[in-house]
Amino acid sequence: MAKKEKRARKIKKKLLHKYRLVVLNEDTFEERFSFKLNRLNVFVFSTIFAFFLIAVTTIIIAFTPLREYIPGYSSTxxxxxxxxxxxxxxxxxxxxxxxxxxxxxxxxxxxGDVKTVDFNKDSIIAAAQVDASNVNLTPSKQDSLLREKVAREDKYNPLTDSGDLNVVFFAPVKGTISQAYDVKEKHYAVDIVTVKDAPVKAVAEGTVIFAGWTPDTGYVIIIEHVNNIISAYKHNASLNKEQGELVGAGEVIATVGNTGELTTGPHLHFELWSDGHPIDPTNFIDFE
CATH class of the missing domain: 1.20.5 (Single alpha-helices involved in coiled-coils or other helix-helix interfaces)
Known part of the structure; x- marks a missing residue:
């Protein structure tokens, strides 16, 4: 017991034993400043300083942008x-x-790299000869449920247009058709011979999606209309519209010419497309 008390007093004496720290000038040995300290003071100061560094580091990491420079840490x-x-x-x-x-x-x-739609004419004639009175047109239960479901979904659909869009085509030029629409010869257009420099008009309102020069067909202008209908005007002498412009029905968009390699004289090569398939323009437009 006495040894333990003696050891405790010895440790306490070491902790409280005072030391003097003196700072001297190296050349003159003049005392600049000095202060007294003991081991206990040094331990307490070191502990407080360590806690202070930990607290400052935690604040910097948690509340400043410097945390983004820590490897593996990403900001929100x-x-x-x-x-x-x-x-x-x-x-x-x-x-x-x-x-x-x-x-x-x-x-x-x-x-002109397109595919035509082939259909059996005999099947159409046979279908026309069928007596409709002998055909059961009563909708099934599944068909009625499907129609009701689609009607409910389309009722509040802002993209659904309740009205049909009808397009009236104007003649781009007036003249004589020198070469008609022929699918077998892959001539998906009509060639209209007319006076050179005659105005070429848009068949309907739409947006110019191409206006430029091609080696084979010269100056070409293509217009996109409603219902995915596209009209193309080729071999023009000059173009009056640029790509991206809006045009109205009957508005002058070019002049008749004889440009390009695939031409033998002043005329308009006119094409009409619907959903990516060529259609005969003479079924909708009177060129004479």
Missing amino acids: SLKQKATDLAYKTDSLQQELAINEQYLASIRKVLT
Whole structure:
């Protein structure tokens, strides 16, 4: 017991034993300043200073932007920006794919690389000869439920147009048809011979989706109308509209010419397309 008390007093004496720290000038040995301390003071000061450093570091990491420089730590704003960029990149990729498909369709229109729709005329005649009174037109239960479901969904659909869109086509030029629409010869257009530099008019209102020069057909202008209808005007002498412009029905868009390699004289090569398929313009327009 006495040894333990003696050891405790010895430890206490060491902790409370005072030391003097003196700072001297190296050249003159003049005393600059000095202060007294003991081991207990040094331990207490070191502990307080360590807690102070820990507290300051915690505050810096938690409440300042410096935490972003710590490896493996990412801020909320950077995550939000990365997410926004990912969404924008995905949207741009989708838009790029749509534009590439659109340009591929226009390229097919210019080169005439399209497929025609073949159907059996005999089947149409046979269907017309069927007596409708002998056909059961009563809708089934599944058909009635489907019609009711579609009607409910389309009732409040803002993209559904309740009215039918009717398009009236104007003649782009007046003249004589030198070569008619012929699917067998892959001539998906009508060639109208008329006076050189005669005005070429838009058959309906729409948007110019192409206006430029091609080696085979010269100055070409293509207009997109409602219901996915496209009209093309080729071999023009000059163009009055540019790509992206809106045109009205009957508005002058070009002048008749003889440009391009695939031409033998002043005329208008006129094409009409619906949903990517060529149609005979003479079924809708009177050119004479």
